[in-house]
Amino acid sequence: MTEKPLGTSARYTVLTTGYTLSTGPGVAATVSYVRDGDRHVIVDPGMVAHRDRILGPLAELGLGPDDITDVVLSHHHPDNTMNVGLFGRARVHDHKAEYLDDQWTDRDAEGHELTGSLRLIRTPGHSAEDITLLAGTADGVVAFVGDLWWRPDGPADDPVAPDRDTLRTSRLRVMAASDVIVPGHGEPFATVERVPV
Incomplete structure (x- = not known):
């Protein structure tokens, strides 16, 4: 099976850009919205200063919480999951089940397709349960990686990663399969940029 989704019809919007203690006043997740056909997906609805940081940008897209069909949790740390309950009608996807x-x-997340343009892969490193959503868009593949990278600059040595070699292997896998990376607590960045692996 190829890593990249075969479809290219997905579109995405970062609803709120996250930060960590070293870059902001606290900790907030980067929360993203992905659409492919009739699937409306929220990725990592985690900690934010106020839930309006998620729901406000979503409303600007003409959507409310009940319009969301799927939520993808990259892993189970509270800073990436805190607001999953906002989307009570959605199917929730993690590393092992729906x-x-x-x-x-x-069901195993590895290779699970939400649509022809949206595929989950296992990418352990920050935790043993990490997954990435690969979204095939008209401009290339976008990888929503959770905390595989916290921000564009890493950190190179994730202080909570249980195994540095596993983290590096997953980062290389994502870089080979994507054109843009959306990290767990920062701005999206191009895969070709020099980033820590």
Whole structure:
């Protein structure tokens, strides 16, 4: 199976750009919206200064919480999951399952396709459960990586990564499969930029 999604019809918007203690007053997640056909996806609805930082930009797109069909959680740290409850009608995807209402459906994230343009892959490193959403767009593949990178500058040595070699392997995998990376707590950056691996 190829790493990259075969489709190129997805579009994305960063709803709020996150930060960490070293770049902001606290910790906030980068929260993104991805659309492909009738699928409306929120990636990492985590900690933000106020939920309007998520819902306001979403409303500017003409959408409310009930319009969201899917939520992707890159991993289970609270700073990336805190506001998942805003999207009560959405299917929630993580590394091992899909959840909806009272239904828990086991499935491995590796290679799971939400659509022909949206594919999940396993990318452990920041934690053992990390996943990345690869979105095929008209301009290339965008990787929503959670905290595989916190920001464009890394950190090169993630202080909470259990295994530096695993982190590096996953970073190289994502770089080979994508054109743009959306990190967990910062601005998107082009894969060709010099970034820590």
